[in-house]
Amino acid sequence: MNGVIRTDTVQPRPRLSIKEPTSIESNNWLIHTRYVRKEFEICKLIIEEDLLKTKGCNEYAIYILGLILRHEGKVHESLECFQKCLFLNPSNVKNMKEIGRSWILLGQQVQAVEAFEEAEALSKSPDWNIYHNLGKCYASLGQRGKGREYLRKAVQLGKTEQSYLALAELHVAENDINSALEIYDIALRLFPSSSELACTQGLLLMKVGDYQKAFNKLGLAIAISPLNSKSIIGIASIFQDNNEFDVALSKFKIVGQLLPESVTLWNNMGLCFFGKGKYVAAISCLKRANYLDPLDWQTLYNLGLVHIYAKQYASAFHFLSSAVKLENKYAPSLMLIGVSLEKLGDSENALKCYEQGLKIDPDHIQLRINYISSLCSCGRKDTALEQLNVLQRLVQQSDEINPEVTSAMRKFAMILLQDVIPERKLEKNEE
Secondary structure, three states, X not given: OOOOOOHHHOOOOOOOOXXXXXXXXXXXXXXXXXXXOOOHHHHHHHHHHHHHHOOOOOHHHHHHXXXXXXXXXXXXXXXXXXXXXXXXXXXXXXXHHHHHHHHHHOOXXXXXXXXXXXXXXXXXXXXXXXXXXXXXXXXXXXXXXXXXXXXXHHHHHHOOHHHHHHHHHHHHHOOOHHHXXXXXXXXXXXXXOOHHHHHHHHHHHHHOOOHHHHXXXXXXXXXXXXXXXXHHHHHHHHHHHOOOHHHHHHHHHHHHHHOOOOHHHHHHHHHHHHHOOOHHHHHHHXXXXXXXXXXXXXXXXXHHHHHHHOOOHHHHXXXXXXXXXXXXXXXHHHHHHHHHHXXXXXXXXXXXXXXXXXXXXXXXXXXXXHHXXXXXXXXXXXXXXXXXXXXXXXXXXXXXXXXXXXXXXXXXXXXXXXXHHHHHXXXXXXO
């Protein structure tokens, strides 16, 4: 037995357990899955636990947390997250772009421009998204030349719908309507199924008075998206302008189910009822619009107009005065205040309103007609005759001949020439 080793008595050596180091990014797949599923609360809990384990060094977790916080409206907190990401990885262009977007949401366009310019410097290749945001920022800062330059770069690189829309809006702001319409045409050829492009172009065509093309574009937008409320309102407004009030109202009722709190909707419905002579219904709709937005001066103006036709002059004066306080450069508001005051027996103040309105818009024919009528009523016929001569010159310069205006001018001429000329002859004979 000597020299024989018994194996059953040999104790095995204990194995050392080595704990493998956990990767910082080990939970990123789980964070991504929860974020894509929009399970934000669970995602935030996972991120919180992960950041405790990694001592706040997981860039992806912080990035996703910033996106979630922005979605919740916590823009300042999300900006801090993206700034932490940039600290962890200064060469990541995405972090800088998100910082720029956060500054835009906070209304800090100058800081946004700085962030996107730095992102442009970090980017290894041209990025349409950077150019797009730089263009919008420069445009909002009033530097439209730079804004146009960057948006054109974005359009050439990305061919994205939002860049075309932004570039067209910039041309509209510069009152270059033809260029804007050309851009919309190009964009619609690239994105023929975009109801937003068709709708926006249709509304622009309405503003320039090309109602036939506007109707076609808005119809296209509705064909693409039957519940496009802006397009339906636009088409209804065209029917409204053509005095087809029942058709317009049927369209507005459709929009009412989609946007019951739209001020534009209730305003237009009120004017439709006004066109039909249903003043009570018109006032009801306009008061609804005024309830939704008490600071909308156009609603107050419309309320004043309808109350004048309803012969409720005190109420008309109240609403029109409120409209002028909000927008004091609109001459028709002062004209209607003058009409209300005249009906209430305050001719002197009515004349002051007409005169103030003519200072704002000397070429307003209807305002001048009311001014002449008020002068005749107050016995100031010499001034009325001078104003009649001015009115004649305005009518001669106008391209359109309105029968009502020419009829009013004849009446004024008959009244003034009968009363003023004989008086002047008598003065000469006395001399």
